[in-house]
Amino acid sequence: MIDHYKLVKDCLKGKREAQRQLYEHFAGEMMAVCYRYTKSSEDAEDVLQDGFVKVFTHLHQYKADGPIGAWIRRIMVNTAINYLKKNSRYQSELSFSDPSMHPVYFDNPEIHMQAKELADLIRQLPPGFQTIFNLHAVEGFTHVEIGQMMGINEGTSRSQYSRARALLISWIKKNDIDSKIESYARP
Amino acid sequence: MQDHDFEKQVHLKMEEMKILPSEDVWEKVELRLHQKDRRRWIIWLPLLLAGLSLTGYWVSNKFHTPTKKHSAALANTPKTKQLHNDKNSSSIKNNEITDVDNKTETAIFNKNQQAAIINTDHKNTLNKIIKNHQKNTDAGEQPDNQPIHKKSIAGSYPDNPYKLWSNKKSQHPIAQPEILPSPKHIVPEITQPENKTAISDITEQDLLVQQQEAINELFPIIVKDVPIPVNTINTSLLIVQKDLNKKILTKLHETNRSWQWGLSIQAGRSSIASGSLDKLFGGTQSDFFAMSPPSQPNNNISPSAVYKEPSPLKPATGFSAGVFVKKQLSQKFAVSIGLNYTLYSTTNLVGLKIDSSLTLQNSFASNRLSLDQFYRVGNTGRHTNTYHFIELPVFLQTRLIRSRKMPLYWDLGFSVSKLLKSNALSFDYVSGVYYKDNQQLNKTQFNFITGLPVRLFSTRKLALQTGPEFRYGLSNVVKPETTTGKHFLFLGLKANLLFGNK
Numbered sequence: 221m222i223d224h225y226k227l228v229k230d231c232l233k234g235k236r237e238a239q240r241q242l243y244e245h246f247a248g249e250m251m252a253v254c255y256r257y258t259k260s261s262e263d264a265e266d267v268l269q270d271g272f273v274k275v276f277t278h279l280h281q282y283k284a285d286g287p288i289g290a291w292i293r294r295i296m297v298n299t300a301i302n303y304l305k306k307n308s309r310y311q312s313e314l315s316f317s318d319p320s321m322h323p324v325y326f327d328n329p330e331i332h333m334q335a336k337e338l339a340d341l342i343r344q345l346p347p348g349f350q351t352i353f354n355l356h357a358v359e360g361f362t363h364v365e366i367g368q369m370m371g372i373n374e375g376t377s378r379s380q381y382s383r384a385r386a387l388l389i390s391w392i393k394k395n396d397i398d399s400k401i402e403s404y405a406r407p
Numbered sequence: 408m409q410d411h412d413f414e415k416q417v418h419l420k421m422e423e424m425k426i427l428p429s430e431d432v433w434e435k436v437e438l439r440l441h442q443k444d445r446r447r448w449i450i451w452l453p454l455l456l457a458g459l460s461l462t463g464y465w466v467s468n469k470f471h472t473p474t475k476k477h478s479a480a481l482a483n484t485p486k487t488k489q490l491h492n493d494k495n496s497s498s499i500k501n502n503e504i505t506d507v508d509n510k511t512e513t514a515i516f517n518k519n520q521q522a523a524i525i526n527t528d529h530k531n532t533l534n535k536i537i538k539n540h541q542k543n544t545d546a547g548e549q550p551d552n553q554p555i556h557k558k559s560i561a562g563s564y565p566d567n568p569y570k571l572w573s574n575k576k577s578q579h580p581i582a583q584p585e586i587l588p589s590p591k592h593i594v595p596e597i598t599q600p601e602n603k604t605a606i607s608d609i610t611e612q613d614l615l616v617q618q619q620e621a622i623n624e625l626f627p628i629i630v631k632d633v634p635i636p637v638n639t640i641n642t643s644l645l646i647v648q649k650d651l652n653k654k655i656l657t658k659l660h661e662t663n664r665s666w667q668w669g670l671s672i673q674a675g676r677s678s679i680a681s682g683s684l685d686k687l688f689g690g691t692q693s694d695f696f697a698m699s700p701p702s703q704p705n706n707n708i709s710p711s712a713v714y715k716e717p718s719p720l721k722p723a724t725g726f727s728a729g730v731f732v733k734k735q736l737s738q739k740f741a742v743s744i745g746l747n748y749t750l751y752s753t754t755n756l757v758g759l760k761i762d763s764s765l766t767l768q769n770s771f772a773s774n775r776l777s778l779d780q781f782y783r784v785g786n787t788g789r790h791t792n793t794y795h796f797i798e799l800p801v802f803l804q805t806r807l808i809r810s811r812k813m814p815l816y817w818d819l820g821f822s823v824s825k826l827l828k829s830n831a832l833s834f835d836y837v838s839g840v841y842y843k844d845n846q847q848l849n850k851t852q853f854n855f856i857t858g859l860p861v862r863l864f865s866t867r868k869l870a871l872q873t874g875p876e877f878r879y880g881l882s883n884v885v886k887p888e889t890t891t892g893k894h895f896l897f898l899g900l901k902a903n904l905l906f907g908n909k
Contacts, residue, residue: 234444236437243433248425255426265432272436277443328412335424338417357414358421389413 224288231279239276246289247272250296256339256354257300259347263307271299297359301351301369310347329392332399341391349384356381456873456900457674457726666732667907673876675899677725677751679884681892717834717841718756718784723791725897726750727798733905741804749796749824751895757832757841758785767835767842782832782841790841792831794848794895798824800856807859816872818858821881826850833885853881858901869906876901 222245230238250271254264275292282291304310331338342350355361355369356377363377370377729747736742760782767776782790802820829848832841860874880895 239440240433240437243436247432248427251426251428252421252424256421264426265428268428269432269435269439272432273439273443276436276440331413331416331420335420336426338420339424357417360418385413 225284228279228282228284228288231276242275242288243272246292249289250292252339253293253296254300256342256358257297257304257351259309259343263303267296267300267303270303271296274299293359297355298369304347304351329389329396331392333392333395337395338392341388341395344391345384345387349380349387352377352380353384353388357385456902457672665907666734667905668730668732669903669905671727671729671731671745671747671901671903673725673727673897673899673901675725675876675897676722677753677895677897678722679720679753679893680896681894716784718786720753720755720792722896723752723754724750725752725899727897729798731800731903733804739806743802743804745798745800745802747798747800747822749798751794751796751897753792753831754789755792755832755841756786756788757790758783758787760788761840765838765840765842767838767840776842776844778842780842781838784839784841790832793829794826794831795828796824796826796852798822798854800854802856804860813861813863815859815861816874818856818860818876820856822854822856822878824852824854826852847885849882849884849886851882852884852895854895855879855881860901860903869904871902871904873900873902875899 222241227238227242227245231242247268251264251268254267254271255261258264258267271292274295278295282288333341342353345353351370352366355366356363361369363374363381366372366377366381367374372380727747727749729745731743731745733741733743760780762780765778765781767778800820800822802818805817805819806814807817808815826845826848829845830843831845831848833844833847834841856876856878858874858876860872860876863871863873865871876897876899878895878897882894884893884895
């Protein structure tokens with residue numbers, strides 16, 4: 221069991237070994253976060269790199285009022301959003317239309333697929349949908365908070381999220397059907 | 408409610424997901440952290456050095472007690488003498504003037520027997536001045552204006568940086584077969600042919616000849632006694648040739664560098680001193696940063712003739728910052744030219760500032776100088792005399808100690824500087840006041856500069872050198888018509904940041 225408090229203290233002293241330990245402990249989890257926000261592994265690693273540099277540079281601001289993992293995750297999410305905003309490949313697709321009337325879906329299908337498969341489906345969403353879906357469904361931010369982070373109003377965030385959710389559910393269902401067909405087709 | 412089931416499932420699935428990044432992500436993170444640390448050090452180190460030198464100056468200044476013997480403000484030496492006495496019917500006896508109304512006032516004489524009527528309120532102070540003046544019979548020192556002899560730097564051609572194989576070695580007799588090391592690990596030294604003086608003169612033919620000689624040297628036994636496969640010889644030849652080319656290119660690159668540019672900053676103490684350079688180096692610490700007392704009164708002045716003395720000049724902050732370009736002449740020598748802003752300053756005690764008009768009888772500019780404001784003699788406040796220059800230094804840098812980690816250099820150079828602005832005070836013995844008159848100042852200064860920088864670190868893109876620097880003004884601070892023997896001095900720390908270092 222790693223003593224996170226001692227590890228953070230050593231990192232603040234500039235000990236490279238402690239920094240490496242902290243990185244290795246959280247790298248897997250944070251790479252998954254970055255993976256969900258980007259469209260490629262290279263972009264995900266770029267975000268991970270930027271994120272950890274920020275973590276070590278601003279570690280003195282960590283007040284130990286919550287788990288260090290949550291603090292690092294928050295930095296990683298913000299880094300990912302900034303990356304998307306600055307990267308020309310994502311910029312044009314990060315546009316959010318005005319809120320409009322949208323159908324409300326009450327579908328709650330059971331998800332049978334593996335986590336990685338689900339993550340790959342989420343990554344196939346358009347960047348705007350992908351980001352808002354990640355922020356609300358996975359990270360748990362409210363639409364008010366998402367509006368502040370993305371510079372949009374709450375209504376737009378809700379609308380975009382509903383569309384993203386509907387699209388994702390349709391893909392999940394299709395994937396389930398395809399899986400069943402495959403299983404039936406096997407001898 | 409039902410909406411949240413889907414979100415909950417997504418959340419749980421994503422929480423358990425972990426993906427391992429590639430190995431080089433941590434290496435890149437580590438490199439960026441290292442670069443951040445180094446960048447911080449580069450910015451703060453020159454500031455730290457400047458801060459340390461200023462702190463050192465402040466601490467030493469706190470314990471420095473100036474003596475009245477070394478009175479120091481720029482003093483106006485009156486050239487003509489007019490007896491200034493409004494009271495025609497008064498008589499002068501023992502410095503006391505008794506006028507027709509039998510009021511007694513005290514007269515103060517300067518070294519040329521000019522007298523000024525002084526308010527009796529200041530009589531006690533004046534008495535002290537009179538006593539001190541009578542004691543200082545050896546006050547004043549004729550400035551020694553002997554020229555400073557420059558030692559010429561031995562400009563011998565630098566040692567040839569590389570040696571190529573000479574024919575002599577290949578004729579060395581071979582006693583018996585021996586196990587030769589693998590050709591890969593042998594990098595032959597390259598010596599210069601006798602008739603060549605620079606690497607640029609070496610032709611391709613020379614390289615081929617030397618390559619062959621190198622191979623003969625490497626494989627004398629093998630070629631003679633043991634037949635070896637052709638491809639082994641070819642591979643070895645290739646390795647040797649590659650090593651030779653690499654060494655030649657490296658040496659070429661090191662010698663024929665283009666101009667590099669950098670930033671320089673110096674901080675320390677500046678002062679005004681008199682005397683020749685020899686006397687300065689032989690003097691004590693207090694003499695080094697002090698000005699000489701005023702010159703001897705003329706012989707025809709009575710011993711009792713006295714005048715107000717200016718307060719001693721104390722050293723103060725000296726600072727210089729600018730850019731420079733540097734060119735490596737050889738492995739040992741480099742020349743650099745810069746453009747700096749330089750500030751010298753001194754301080755002295757002054758009395759009250761008077762914002763009223765005063766006409767000085769003996770000014771440098773003309774026989775009369777009208778002032779709008781002046782300072783009386785006193786201890787009311789401390790005035791900082793600042794001199795702002797734009798400077799063009801030229802240096803020759805010699806490497807004294809060749810060290811991989813921290814080589815030591817010797818900087819030797821001269822600079823010419825132009826005075827931009829000054830608020831320095833001059834002193835008038837007649838009126839006993841301090842006043843500002845920039846016309847007395849020598850606007851163009853020639854300076855001698857020397858230093859011993861050490862290179863603290865060097866990367867592909869930049870290098871940092873720092874060390875002590877000493878400057879001596881070869882020109883007089885003021886024009887010779889005013890007074891002579893006053894030179895700027897500076898001693899401090901210098902930091903040079905060089906860019907494009909390869």
